[in-house]
Amino acid sequence: MQFRFAGALVAGALLSLSATAAFAQSGSATIDAIIKRGQLVCGVAGNTAGLSLPDSQGVMRGLDADHCRTVAAAILGDASKIKFAPVTTQARFTALQAGEVDMLYRSTTWTLGREGLLGTEFASITFYDGTGFLVKKAGGVKSAKEMDGATICVQPGSTTELAIADYYRVNNMKFTPILIQDLSELQGAFESGRCDAYSTDASALAGYRFAKGDKANDYVLLPEIISKEPLGGMVRKGDDKFFDLVRWTYFAGLIAEEHGITSKNIDSFMTSTDPEVRRFMGLEGDMGKALGVDNKFAYNIVKQVGNFGEIWDRNITSMGVPRGINNLWNKGGLHYAPPMR
Amino acid sequence: MSESAADPRYAPVAPPKKAVKLSWSDPVFRGIVWQVVIIGAVIGIVWYLASNTASNLASRHIATGFDFLSRVAGIPIGEHPIAYEPSVNSFGRALWIGVLNTLQVSVIGIILATLLGTMIGIARLSRNWLLARLAMTYVEVIRDIPLLLHLFFWYGIVQTLPAPRMALHPMPGVFLSNRGIRFAELVWEPAHTGALLALLVGIVLMVFVSQRATKMQEGTGLRPAIWPAGLGALVALPLAVWAIMGAPFEWETPVLRGFNFQGGGTFSPEFGALLIGLVIYTAGYIAEIVRSGIQAVPHGQVEAAGALGLRPALVLRKIVLPQALRVIIPPMTSQFLNLTKNSSLAVAIGFQDFVSIANTTLNQTGQAIEVIALIMLVYLSISLSISLFMNWYNKRIALVER
Numbered sequence: 001m002q003f004r005f006a007g008a009l010v011a012g013a014l015l016s017l018s019a020t021a022a023f024a025q026s027g028s029a030t031i032d033a034i035i036k037r038g039q040l041v042c043g044v045a046g047n048t049a050g051l052s053l054p055d056s057q058g059v060m061r062g063l064d065a066d067h068c069r070t071v072a073a074a075i076l077g078d079a080s081k082i083k084f085a086p087v088t089t090q091a092r093f094t095a096l097q098a099g100e101v102d103m104l105y106r107s108t109t110w111t112l113g114r115e116g117l118l119g120t121e122f123a124s125i126t127f128y129d130g131t132g133f134l135v136k137k138a139g140g141v142k143s144a145k146e147m148d149g150a151t152i153c154v155q156p157g158s159t160t161e162l163a164i165a166d167y168y169r170v171n172n173m174k175f176t177p178i179l180i181q182d183l184s185e186l187q188g189a190f191e192s193g194r195c196d197a198y199s200t201d202a203s204a205l206a207g208y209r210f211a212k213g214d215k216a217n218d219y220v221l222l223p224e225i226i227s228k229e230p231l232g233g234m235v236r237k238g239d240d241k242f243f244d245l246v247r248w249t250y251f252a253g254l255i256a257e258e259h260g261i262t263s264k265n266i267d268s269f270m271t272s273t274d275p276e277v278r279r280f281m282g283l284e285g286d287m288g289k290a291l292g293v294d295n296k297f298a299y300n301i302v303k304q305v306g307n308f309g310e311i312w313d314r315n316i317t318s319m320g321v322p323r324g325i326n327n328l329w330n331k332g333g334l335h336y337a338p339p340m341r
Numbered sequence: 342m343s344e345s346a347a348d349p350r351y352a353p354v355a356p357p358k359k360a361v362k363l364s365w366s367d368p369v370f371r372g373i374v375w376q377v378v379i380i381g382a383v384i385g386i387v388w389y390l391a392s393n394t395a396s397n398l399a400s401r402h403i404a405t406g407f408d409f410l411s412r413v414a415g416i417p418i419g420e421h422p423i424a425y426e427p428s429v430n431s432f433g434r435a436l437w438i439g440v441l442n443t444l445q446v447s448v449i450g451i452i453l454a455t456l457l458g459t460m461i462g463i464a465r466l467s468r469n470w471l472l473a474r475l476a477m478t479y480v481e482v483i484r485d486i487p488l489l490l491h492l493f494f495w496y497g498i499v500q501t502l503p504a505p506r507m508a509l510h511p512m513p514g515v516f517l518s519n520r521g522i523r524f525a526e527l528v529w530e531p532a533h534t535g536a537l538l539a540l541l542v543g544i545v546l547m548v549f550v551s552q553r554a555t556k557m558q559e560g561t562g563l564r565p566a567i568w569p570a571g572l573g574a575l576v577a578l579p580l581a582v583w584a585i586m587g588a589p590f591e592w593e594t595p596v597l598r599g600f601n602f603q604g605g606g607t608f609s610p611e612f613g614a615l616l617i618g619l620v621i622y623t624a625g626y627i628a629e630i631v632r633s634g635i636q637a638v639p640h641g642q643v644e645a646a647g648a649l650g651l652r653p654a655l656v657l658r659k660i661v662l663p664q665a666l667r668v669i670i671p672p673m674t675s676q677f678l679n680l681t682k683n684s685s686l687a688v689a690i691g692f693q694d695f696v697s698i699a700n701t702t703l704n705q706t707g708q709a710i711e712v713i714a715l716i717m718l719v720y721l722s723i724s725l726s727i728s729l730f731m732n733w734y735n736k737r738i739a740l741v742e743r
Contacts, residue, residue: 090704097403097707118707119403149599151520156697157704162415165427176601177417178611179701180691189691192500194519194610196600237402 028241030102031075031292039081042068043101046086047183050207050319051107060084063315064105067126067233069305070249071103074297079304088181090157093118096236103246104234107201109159114234123243124250125232128325128334130225131163132202134209137220139196144224148173153186153195155179160200163227197222201229203321210319245291252298254337255280256307257328263306266299279340287340298340308335394710409706410436416701418693420609432702439698440719446615446694447681447723453620454680455673458627465632476628483625488683491618496690499610505601514594516602519610523595526606532586536579543574550574611692615684623680627673634669635661666738674731678724685720695719 034040044052044064052062065084073079087095087106095101097119107129108114110122133152135141144167154161156179168175178195180186187208190198198205202225209219233246256262259277261269269277279285282295289295305311312323327333361369398405410433417427421438422445465476483491500519503509508518514525527533550570558564595605638661646656685696696716703712 090700093704093707094709097401097709113705114707117404119398119401147600149601149603151600156416156701161417161701162427162705165415165417169426169428175417177419178691179417179419179693179697181688181700185689185691189500192519193504194500238400 028239028245028292030236030239030242031245034075034102038076039083040068040072040075040103041083041085041101042071043085043087043092043095043104043106044068045106046084048107048204048207049211050203050315050321052084052086052105061315063127063311064107066305066311066315067124067250068103068105070253070301070311071233071246073300073304074245074249074252074293077294077296077300079300088157089155090181093120096120096234099236102235103242105232106234107204107231108234109201109229110232111159119237120234121237121243123233123235123246125230125334126250127203127231129201129203129229129231131160131199131227131229132205132225133197133199133222134190134205135197135220135222136193137218141196141220141222144222144226145171145173147175147197149175150196151176151178151194153178153180153190153198155183155186155200156181158200159227159229163229164199167226201231203231203316203319206319206321241292245293248291249297249301250308251337251340252280252301253306253308253311254328254335255340256298256302257309258330258337261302261307262310263303266302276340285341398710404706404708405711406708407711409702409708409711412706414702414705416698416705418698419691420612420693432706435698436695436702436715439693439695442692443681443684443694443696443719444723446612446619446684446687446692450616450619450623450680450684451677451727453616454623454627454676457620458624459631461624461628462631463635465628466635480625480628483621484629486622488618488622489686489689491622492614492686492690495618496610496614499614502610505597508597508602514592514605516595516597518602520601521607521609521613523602523605523607525592525594526604528589528591528593530587530589530591532583532589535586536583539579539582540575543578546574547571609692611687611690614690615687615692619680619683622683623676626676626679630669630672630676631665634665634667637668638664663738667735670731670735670738674728677727677731681723681727682720 042065044060044062046052046054046060048062050062052060052064055061068084069079069082072082085095085101087101087104092104092106092108093114096104103123105126107127108122109129110125115121133144133147141147152164152175154164154177161177161179164175164177178186178189180189187198189195198208202221205221209216209221212219233250235243235246255276256266259269259274259280261277261280266281269281270283272278272281275284279287280298282288282297282299286295288297291297294300306314309328312326317323323331323333325332325334327335329336361367361373363370365371395405411431413428414430414432414435415427416435418425418435418438420442422441423434423438425434425438461476461479464472465480467473467476502517502519505516505518505520508516508523510516516523547567547570550567554565554567593604595602595607642660642664643656646660651659684694687694688697688700699712699716703709706712
């Protein structure tokens with residue numbers, strides 16, 4: 001009896017060891033967990049039009065959602081093997097630190113404090129944004145400098161409240177903050193007139209205004225952008241291979257747009273003679289294996305989700321936000337990818 | 342013959358001590374062994390949890406320690422009883438303001454809820470059928486609605502008030518708008534502090550006067566009139582002090598400038614909605630506690646008091662309430678603690694109490710464990726203080742039964 005039990009124990013231990021050995025090849029705990037689980041768990045906002053909002057069929061749409069899908073396509077080869085976990089501004093970092101989500105694409109600004117203190121790092125900047133103010137046209141306010149003594153609705157736990165406090169101090173003005181965690185309650189307070197202005201990233205404000213439909217002209221986005229808010233993907237510290245992978249999925253989207261590769265014409269590039277394109281498509285070199293994933297990772301990203309410009313056009317252009325500094329480096333913007341070599 | 346104290350047979354002698362045998366059959370030895378084992382297990386578990394947490398935090402490069410309390414906060418706070426500047430003051434000061442906000446809501450809420458709840462509880466026992474039914478409906482309806490819905494409801498109502506430019510003006514100096522109630526505030530001078538101190542002195546004097554009057558009543562049966570002394574101590578004395586120190590009487594009225602009123606005192610809509618919601622909700626529970634306390638007094642007491650010729654008001658004050666309070670106070674303590682902890686729901690309507698500011702601190706510094714420990718500590722302190730005070734009061738008014 002005891003020998004049988006001991007034998008079963010030893011066999012079971014060997015089996016689990018071999019199973020983990022089969023998975024533990026990429027050298028990254030996060031990538032192994034994702035492959036074992038069979039899907040990527042991506043933390044998003046889930047309530048911001050243009051960045052991450054479920055559509056009428058319940059499918060998550062938006063810039064952040066699509067960038068999450070690119071990472072799923074790179075690791076698992078299938079952009080649909082993904083679970084979106086909506087997290088609030090106050091819970092997002094704890095969720096990432098505790099391992100509830102693999103990564104965050106949740107309109108999170110890259111700051112020194114966040115990299116140094118939270119045990120996280122920023123793998124990419126997908127949106128060079130800034131803090132803006134949205135006011136009602138009926139109020140007659142034309143500039144942020146006229147807002148001395150105003151009441152401003154803002155979500156707690158964001159860089160927005162810090163940026164506004166700094167701006168008001170620099171300009172020697174006073175304001176009263178209304179900090180409500182729930183986004184719909186906060187927007188309701190702005191609508192009812194409790195606050196004079198609503199403030200968050202200018203992209204989210206544009207999305208909110210756009211979602212109003214024909215009432216959009218009752219709201220004015222003030223011209224001043226009072227802070228830099230580079231929004232990007234956030235991962236945990238200590239997992240370098242996963243960090244590299246998330247960074248290079250972003251770069252892959254840029255390289256594709258540089259070469260004019262889109263999800264529609266990518267198959268025609270199979271016969272290309274450009275060496276970088278051939279490495280991109282996985283026909284030459286071992287770009288994917290160097291990152292710990294399949295060589296066709298970049299092909300999968302562009303074919304299933306699109307290049308960087310396509311993702312932007314699909315989600316942001318309809319809101320009336322111009323590309324501006326979010327264009328490629330050779331078109332006057334800030335997005336620049338190192339060579340894939 | 343009378344020195345019984347020196348007789349050794351009657352001297353107190355301690356019972357002989359049994360030596361502890363080092364064997365499992367000795368119950369004292371067994372007791373010691375089990376206690377050592379259990380204490381060791383508890384210490385071991387706590388040690389393991391603490392060291393595991395510390396090593397996990399270190400390996401994930403998450404900052405630890407309480408240094409963040411002295412770091413500049415940067416977070417704006419809407420209502421602050423003491424001065425606060427986001428780019429100058431620290432997280433420690435911000436958290437302290439959160440504690441003050443919570444205490445403000447809790448103390449005012451407890452006082453108002455007790456008053457309202459007691460009135461409704463007594464109303465439910467009234468012989469007036471309509472009054473009793475109204476009180477019953479109030480209690481049954483209010484208790485069945487979750488507190489969060491109460492808060493959203495009152496916050497929604499407060500938001501329907503007009504904008505500052507079209508504020509309601511019911512009385513001179515008072516403005517009602519969706520930015521809150523603004524009222525004219527007395528400009529506080531040292532003369533007013535003097536008058537307040539004189540009032541406190543007057544209250545202490547009145548306590549002594551009333552105790553002397555009670556002693557005279559017990560001795561002779563006649564109670565001397567104390568209202569002249571009351572008038573002198575509580576009204577004339579503070580007024581005299583105020584008049585001597587210059588009699589200042591300046592009021593600061595709110596003036597509409599730009600987006601909002603400037604000057605004067607203010608109650609924000611968030612504070613108002615939270616207070617009204619908490620008071621109405623808790624009063625429903627307190628009404629039932631008061632009613633059960635009064636009904637716990639045997640009816641024979643009331644009948645006997647009536648036979649002695651006491652009027653109903655005196656019966657309630659001298660006979661029923663002292664006996665009812667014994668039953669009322671312990672559950673009342675629970676309701677006070679509930680109200681204090683329920684004030685943390687303020688985070689849903691934008692009032693920055695301690696939990697709200699602590700959450701923001703947690704988010705900006707990333708130190709979840711330290712901040713949650715602080716939240717637990719603060720609520721534990723407040724709750725223990727309320728509980729200790731109520732237990733002391735309960736002991737003080739307890740009837741000594743024969």
